[in-house]
Amino acid sequence: MIDVGPRIHDYAIVGDARSAALISLGGSLDWLCWPRFDSPSLFAAILDAEAGGCFTIAPVGEFRSERWYAPDTNVLCTRFSSAAGEVLLTDFMPATEEAERRRLLWPERELLRLVECTRGETELEIRFEPKPAYAREQCSIVDAGALGLRMNCRDGLLVLRTQARLKPSGAGATARLRVRAGDRLDFSLAFATRDIAVLPPLGEACREKLDRTLRYWQTWASRTTYDGPYRAEVVRSALAVKLLAFAPSGAIVAAPTTSLPERPGGDLNWDYRFCWLRDASLTARALFGLGHRDEAQAFVAWLLNATSRSWPELQVLYDVYGRHPPEEYELPHLRGHRGARPVRVGNAAARQVQLDLYGEVIGAVLYLVRNGGSLDRGTQKELIGLGKLVCERWGEPDQGIWEVRGERRHFTHSRVLCWATLDGLLELHDLNHLKAPVAQFAENRALIREEVERLGYSEQLGSYTRTLGGFDVDSSLLLLPWYEYTGAASPRMRGTFACIHRELYAGEGLYRRYRGRWTRGEGAFGICSFWAAEYLAMGGGSLDQADAQLRALFRHANDVGLYGEEILPGSREALGNFPQAYTHVGLINAALTLEERATGHPSVAEPQPPQAAQQGEAYP
Amino acid sequence: MTPNWGSWLLSGFAATLVLTTIEAGSQQARLTRMSIPYLLGSMVTAGREKAKWFGFLIHLVNGEIFALLYIALFHYWGGAGVWRGLLLGLGHAAVMLLVVVPLLPSIHPRMASQEQGPTVTRQLEPPGPLALHYGPSTPLFAILGHAAYGVILGVLYRLPAS
Numbered sequence: 001m002i003d004v005g006p007r008i009h010d011y012a013i014v015g016d017a018r019s020a021a022l023i024s025l026g027g028s029l030d031w032l033c034w035p036r037f038d039s040p041s042l043f044a045a046i047l048d049a050e051a052g053g054c055f056t057i058a059p060v061g062e063f064r065s066e067r068w069y070a071p072d073t074n075v076l077c078t079r080f081s082s083a084a085g086e087v088l089l090t091d092f093m094p095a096t097e098e099a100e101r102r103r104l105l106w107p108e109r110e111l112l113r114l115v116e117c118t119r120g121e122t123e124l125e126i127r128f129e130p131k132p133a134y135a136r137e138q139c140s141i142v143d144a145g146a147l148g149l150r151m152n153c154r155d156g157l158l159v160l161r162t163q164a165r166l167k168p169s170g171a172g173a174t175a176r177l178r179v180r181a182g183d184r185l186d187f188s189l190a191f192a193t194r195d196i197a198v199l200p201p202l203g204e205a206c207r208e209k210l211d212r213t214l215r216y217w218q219t220w221a222s223r224t225t226y227d228g229p230y231r232a233e234v235v236r237s238a239l240a241v242k243l244l245a246f247a248p249s250g251a252i253v254a255a256p257t258t259s260l261p262e263r264p265g266g267d268l269n270w271d272y273r274f275c276w277l278r279d280a281s282l283t284a285r286a287l288f289g290l291g292h293r294d295e296a297q298a299f300v301a302w303l304l305n306a307t308s309r310s311w312p313e314l315q316v317l318y319d320v321y322g323r324h325p326p327e328e329y330e331l332p333h334l335r336g337h338r339g340a341r342p343v344r345v346g347n348a349a350a351r352q353v354q355l356d357l358y359g360e361v362i363g364a365v366l367y368l369v370r371n372g373g374s375l376d377r378g379t380q381k382e383l384i385g386l387g388k389l390v391c392e393r394w395g396e397p398d399q400g401i402w403e404v405r406g407e408r409r410h411f412t413h414s415r416v417l418c419w420a421t422l423d424g425l426l427e428l429h430d431l432n433h434l435k436a437p438v439a440q441f442a443e444n445r446a447l448i449r450e451e452v453e454r455l456g457y458s459e460q461l462g463s464y465t466r467t468l469g470g471f472d473v474d475s476s477l478l479l480l481p482w483y484e485y486t487g488a489a490s491p492r493m494r495g496t497f498a499c500i501h502r503e504l505y506a507g508e509g510l511y512r513r514y515r516g517r518w519t520r521g522e523g524a525f526g527i528c529s530f531w532a533a534e535y536l537a538m539g540g541g542s543l544d545q546a547d548a549q550l551r552a553l554f555r556h557a558n559d560v561g562l563y564g565e566e567i568l569p570g571s572r573e574a575l576g577n578f579p580q581a582y583t584h585v586g587l588i589n590a591a592l593t594l595e596e597r598a599t600g601h602p603s604v605a606e607p608q609p610p611q612a613a614q615q616g617e618a619y620p
Numbered sequence: 621m622t623p624n625w626g627s628w629l630l631s632g633f634a635a636t637l638v639l640t641t642i643e644a645g646s647q648q649a650r651l652t653r654m655s656i657p658y659l660l661g662s663m664v665t666a667g668r669e670k671a672k673w674f675g676f677l678i679h680l681v682n683g684e685i686f687a688l689l690y691i692a693l694f695h696y697w698g699g700a701g702v703w704r705g706l707l708l709g710l711g712h713a714a715v716m717l718l719v720v721v722p723l724l725p726s727i728h729p730r731m732a733s734q735e736q737g738p739t740v741t742r743q744l745e746p747p748g749p750l751a752l753h754y755g756p757s758t759p760l761f762a763i764l765g766h767a768a769y770g771v772i773l774g775v776l777y778r779l780p781a782s
Contacts (some may be wrong), residue, residue: 102667102668102669102670104667105666105667105668105730145734145737146733146734146736146737147737147745152755152756154650157745161737192745193650193653194647194653195655195658195668196654196655196658196659196744196754197744198743198745199732199737199738199743200743201739
């Protein structure tokens with residue numbers, strides 16, 4: 001393991017709902033893929049501190065740094081302090097409403113880094129070292145004078161404009177300069193793929209973009225209807241999820257990064273810049289529950305569009321446009337995050353079989369319908385087709401929610417999600433949203449339940465089991481009440497929670513996903529830990545227990561409220577790709593369920609027949 | 621000399637469409653970032669998508685107007701044809717690359733100048749010599765597009781029977 005470079009939780013994210021950048025506590029932009037989340041990187045120092053490429057703005061010598069997001073925004077502020085002076089660095093990608101964006105002459109992509117010396121005097125070091133195409137493409141920087149530093153690469157033109165005089169040398173440019181109280185420097189990094197580039201002006205125009213961006217995020221955050229005791233954490237999570245949504249299609253990527261290790265220095269390194277179906281209903285519930293209907297409807301519309309392409313089979317994941325993701329391959333020239341090889345791009349899980357996905361899609365549609373949406377004839381037919389396929393295949397083994405590579409198994413969670421598929425379709429039928437073959441669906445639903453209760457529950461353990469006939473547990477079983485398969489307070493679920501707590505609890509509110517060959521050395525899963533909080537809130541425990549669990553998990557967020565996929569027990573260190581939409585969705589749902597229990601008011605409307613929901617749009 | 625108006629409209633439209641297709645194709649294949657519709661449309665609006673749409677319409681009209689110049693020369697020479705069209709197309713490309721492109725920053729209301737850089741109103745990247753700022757292949761596709769434009773006019777335009 002190479003012990004250099006910032007750790008995962010040292011990063012914060014800025015973005016524009018199309019792409020995202022990760023910036024370290026030390027002021028280094030170490031990850032940026034333009035023009036899209038899944039484009040090849042321009043900066044990848046997070047995966048190789050030396051060869052990956054970075055854009056650093058930091059004081060020379062010893063300094064302290066602290067950072068925060070401007071309230072209710074995705075504008076990142078970092079303060080560097082030393083005895084001699086203090087500098088404020090403000091990082092953001094300009095954002096505004098889509099309609100306004102279409103009227104403005106803005107670069108295709110832009111990231112602004114605004115420097116202001118607020119006290120004394122500080123010497124700053126600037127290192128601008130873009131390395132396009134995951135540091136595989138050799139490009140040089142050209143100083144075009146007033147037009148900025150230009151780098152022409154295969155994917156487009158990268159331009160850096162600033163008042164600072166950077167000296168180009170080969171593929172990079174550097175500068176050392178002294179700033180005094182009141183001095184301001186702007187760094188505008190812009191990218192053009194296909195069109196003539198827009199070169200943004202500096203100075204006042206940057207402040208105007210900052211004001212516009214602050215207004216945009218604050219207005220968006222103010223639409224969050226949740227007003228419970230965890231509003232700050234919920235809004236931060238909502239802002240993080242919004243950053244991971246791809247605005248042109250409504251898709252939500254699991255995380256903006258690839259190959260951040262799930263165990264320190266290990267090889268559990270995957271590309272998460274795609275959209276998984278396994279958390280579709282959880283995501284739909286979170287967005288609808290927070291009152292972000294536009295994002296929720298766009299997400300479900302993307303989901304229906306993507307799944308219609310592979311119908312009736314469902315893929316585990318899709319790209320932001322609903323296409324098959326690229327083949328997985330390794331980048332051996334990158335040393336990996338703190339030495340964790342290999343670095344992978346693309347994702348082979350796309351070819352796996354997961355039968356739980358069908359339940360997720362139907363669950364997301366149920367949330368749409370519960371919020372006034374309706375289904376057109378084509379969508380109705382497709383959904384019924386999913387149900388028929390589940391009737392044929394529910395007895396088959398699959399790779400399960402955790403995408404276990406290797407031999408397929410009969411996972412209890414997958415079986416229950418098959419049950420949820422048919423149960424959801426029958427509910428949609430009862431609500432007159434579609435005409436399902438009731439007898440076939442009801443019969444199979446009953447058969448699945450009979451099998452799960454017979455083989456998916458161990459009397460000896462007193463718990464539902466990870467696999468049918470198995471003798472171990474899995475945190476995903478905490479979701480059984482969520483899918484309304486069983487009540488949270490039922491004796492079997494209480495026994496299951498007790499068993500999961502006994503087997504998988506890692507202390508400080510954290511739960512592991514399961515124990516197996518693939519999980520050795522990995523951390524506790526953030527989402528599983530939030531599922532535990534939600535399970536308690538649903539009736540598996542008291543309100544106080546749920547509140548304590550949730551508050552314990554808040555302590556594992558990094559300094560700006562972000563979570564990765566996993567947390568290393570005992571160290572509070574984030575592991576895995578970062579930040580992780582799935583974990584933030586878990587936080588939101590747990591908070592919503594707790595609020596529902598505390599107030600007695602559902603955050604998502606009760607199901608309505610289409611006649612009563614005429615205001616809703618048809619999908620897709 | 622009275623032009624064959626119907627033939628002018630038809631051949632001018634076809635030639636402009638092919639020129640636009642070559643430009644758009646090379647742009648989508650990422651061989652150049654040059655976009656004449658965007659350049660023209662951004663003279664009247666700042667919005668990127670709207671500018672491309674306006675620019676496309678302006679480009680079609682421009683194509684017909686330029687076709688009149690070609691046709692005037694065809695009449696002067698007493699006939700059209702592939703070689704005459706090609707010659708005019710290459711000449712057209714040379715004038716665009718060597719004369720019009722360097723003038724663009726001074727006539728385009730939203731284009732930055734090489735010397736002063738961008739301002740609040742002028743932010744579009746200037747083309748640079750031979751439009752090379754828009755990619756090293758830009759002159760090649762500009763020549764190819766205009767040559768095709770000339771050839772199509774030369775082939776399709778029918779001089780009126782005297």
